[in-house]
Amino acid sequence: MSTSILVSEVGPRDGLQSIERIMGTPEKKAWIHALFKAGLREIEVGSFVPSHVLPQMADTAELVGFARTLPGLAVAALVPNLKGAQAAVKAGAHKISIPFSCSETHSLKNVRRTHEQMIQEVQAIGAFLKTLPEAERPHLEGSLSTAFGCTMEGVVPEDKVMDLAQILIEAGCDEVGLSDTTGYANPAQVRRMIRKVHARVGADRLTGIHLHNTRGLGLANALAAIDEGLTTIDASQGGLGGCPFAPGASGNIVTEDLVFMLEAMGFSTGIDYDALMHARQLLSDALPGEPLYGMVPLAGLPKNFKAS
Amino acid sequence: MSTSILVSEVGPRDGLQSIERIMGTPEKKAWIHALFKAGLREIEVGSFVPSHVLPQMADTAELVGFARTLPGLAVAALVPNLKGAQAAVKAGAHKISIPFSCSETHSLKNVRRTHEQMIQEVQAIGAFLKTLPEAERPHLEGSLSTAFGCTMEGVVPEDKVMDLAQILIEAGCDEVGLSDTTGYANPAQVRRMIRKVHARVGADRLTGIHLHNTRGLGLANALAAIDEGLTTIDASQGGLGGCPFAPGASGNIVTEDLVFMLEAMGFSTGIDYDALMHARQLLSDALPGEPLYGMVPLAGLPKNFKAS
Numbered sequence: 001m002s003t004s005i006l007v008s009e010v011g012p013r014d015g016l017q018s019i020e021r022i023m024g025t026p027e028k029k030a031w032i033h034a035l036f037k038a039g040l041r042e043i044e045v046g047s048f049v050p051s052h053v054l055p056q057m058a059d060t061a062e063l064v065g066f067a068r069t070l071p072g073l074a075v076a077a078l079v080p081n082l083k084g085a086q087a088a089v090k091a092g093a094h095k096i097s098i099p100f101s102c103s104e105t106h107s108l109k110n111v112r113r114t115h116e117q118m119i120q121e122v123q124a125i126g127a128f129l130k131t132l133p134e135a136e137r138p139h140l141e142g143s144l145s146t147a148f149g150c151t152m153e154g155v156v157p158e159d160k161v162m163d164l165a166q167i168l169i170e171a172g173c174d175e176v177g178l179s180d181t182t183g184y185a186n187p188a189q190v191r192r193m194i195r196k197v198h199a200r201v202g203a204d205r206l207t208g209i210h211l212h213n214t215r216g217l218g219l220a221n222a223l224a225a226i227d228e229g230l231t232t233i234d235a236s237q238g239g240l241g242g243c244p245f246a247p248g249a250s251g252n253i254v255t256e257d258l259v260f261m262l263e264a265m266g267f268s269t270g271i272d273y274d275a276l277m278h279a280r281q282l283l284s285d286a287l288p289g290e291p292l293y294g295m296v297p298l299a300g301l302p303k304n305f306k307a308s
Numbered sequence: 309m310s311t312s313i314l315v316s317e318v319g320p321r322d323g324l325q326s327i328e329r330i331m332g333t334p335e336k337k338a339w340i341h342a343l344f345k346a347g348l349r350e351i352e353v354g355s356f357v358p359s360h361v362l363p364q365m366a367d368t369a370e371l372v373g374f375a376r377t378l379p380g381l382a383v384a385a386l387v388p389n390l391k392g393a394q395a396a397v398k399a400g401a402h403k404i405s406i407p408f409s410c411s412e413t414h415s416l417k418n419v420r421r422t423h424e425q426m427i428q429e430v431q432a433i434g435a436f437l438k439t440l441p442e443a444e445r446p447h448l449e450g451s452l453s454t455a456f457g458c459t460m461e462g463v464v465p466e467d468k469v470m471d472l473a474q475i476l477i478e479a480g481c482d483e484v485g486l487s488d489t490t491g492y493a494n495p496a497q498v499r500r501m502i503r504k505v506h507a508r509v510g511a512d513r514l515t516g517i518h519l520h521n522t523r524g525l526g527l528a529n530a531l532a533a534i535d536e537g538l539t540t541i542d543a544s545q546g547g548l549g550g551c552p553f554a555p556g557a558s559g560n561i562v563t564e565d566l567v568f569m570l571e572a573m574g575f576s577t578g579i580d581y582d583a584l585m586h587a588r589q590l591l592s593d594a595l596p597g598e599p600l601y602g603m604v605p606l607a608g609l610p611k612n613f614k615a616s
Contacts, residue, residue: 154612183607187531189572214603215610216602219527219528220527223531254524264525265497295523295524302459303462
């Protein structure tokens with residue numbers, strides 16, 4: 001088992017795209033900078049979607065450019081299609097993720113595409129990336145969303161997820177990710193699914209997981225993922241954005257609580273808790289009244305707590 | 309690993325003693341009855357403490373008598389001393405727990421007793437129980453509170469916890485319990501401590517754990533405990549009582565969320581979720597305005613969810 005875990009901050013993308021108001025670009029930069037100063041070494045700064053779809057993400061190219069100036073930071077962005085991937089490459093993203101919904105119903109509803117159409121899109125991105133010089137080629141992740149269940153289809157067959165994992169790798173993804181978009185996952189399922197994906201495409205092809213805390217199991221699922229050898233866990237500062245389906249419930253697992261759990265367990269995250277709380281303050285100041293989640297920020301660290 | 313887990317409901321004791329107002333005895337009975345009807349098979353109904361100390365618990369003897377009429381229910385109560393144990397036996401409790409704070413500072417502050425004085429008290433209870441006919445003898449648990457850390461002392465040495473576990477068994481406890489009174493525990497520590505206690509006093513002498521969700525790690529810690537073979541997990545409906553040290557933070561882990569996690573993982577709890585939500589409604593009606601916690605009650609069960 002790894003002694004260090006990479007906490008991948010997705011708040012500037014998943015958090016900010018989930019709230020209605022638009023955070024200003026200077027405030028986003030200040031927040032990203034504060035996250036970097038706190039020790040975060042992978043940040044998903046935005047999404048290359050048309051600005052009429054998600055005006056909150058219109059400045060993603062500028063944010064990628066800014067984040068690239070922070071030494072040692074892996075700059076990640078979400079892309080929905082080839083056009084987005086081209087924009088991400090132009091901006092200089094180090095890592096791009098394309099969400100692929102394992103539930104075809106969800107895919108049709110969300111991006112109006114069948115699985116076949118999505119596969120073609122990923123193949124097109126894979127082919128495009130191959131034309132680039134290696135130094136300019138970003139890491140491509142196919143993110144298996146609704147992998148643990150779908151609010152429309154209910155159970156998503158595990159065999160389908162495994163088939164899609166293989167298809168995504170064959171289409172040119174460097175890696176796949178498991179994504180509990182709906183907050184349906186449980187620890188036994190997380191363990192089983194990771195083992196199955198590893199068996200199907202190799203352990204080096206699945207190192208990260210994206211979890212939501214919709215039903216309170218987020219950190220238990222993160223623990224299960226770490227037990228199975230995953231080394232990257234997505235999280236969002238303050239659980240920003242909450243869950244649109246469950247008012248009052250947090251969306252992404254909360255960075256602050258995840259970092260506490262990991263450091264308390266003896267994993268090194270490289271993250272300084274006080275500096276992380278400073279970043280939280282910047283976020284809170286930039287979005288007054290926006291609910292932020294997390295239990296450790298309320299309760300504080302244990303007395304005489306020592307990070308790993 | 310066991311295929312069924314006993315969820316031990318402590319809300320009527322730990323939840324109700326943590327709020328200022330006093331729930332009426334008829335409402336308590338209706339709530340306990342609803343919990344029983346939902347499938348809970350162990351309920352800590354109250355605490356045999358002087359009523360001037362905790363007036364919320366003044367009707368504990370009556371509640372034990374009532375709960376004993378529910379067939380198949382293990383009726384538990386907390387006792388702080390020999391006098392409380394005698395009252396619990398008189399009332400007919402099946403199981404009594406005496407909290408023993410591993411932090412002597414906490415013990416002195418909380419019950420004004422040194423470890424030596426507490427050991428004598430447990431020995432006196434053990435001797436008293438031995439005088440009873442076996443059929444009338446309740447199961448005695450020594451609950452190792454602040455076992456994972458103390459808000460006053462900080463780190464509590466693990467060797468001290470192990471020594472106390474052995475002393476409690478030798479003093480006449482049938483079993484010890486690990487209790488994360490302060491919400492300091494992390495999953496690595498939970499696993500390590502369970503292994504150490506099992507090694508010291510035997511696996512049959514530690515089967516349960518009492519966890520708080522103060523820092524959001526409650527269910528991750530429960531998962532860790534189950535991984536180590538524990539079969540009883542304490543929880544409180546709605547996380548009733550919250551955490552006095554962290555406004556807005558839940559206290560005990562929430563029964564509703566724990567039951568969802570366990571059933572989703574394939575463990576049988578015997579608990580019906582809809583009936584559990586009915587019990588929550590009774591609780592909410594009896595204590596209007598009292599904050600109740602839990603994520604599954606907000607988000608609902610996954611679509612087409614099937615319990616184990």
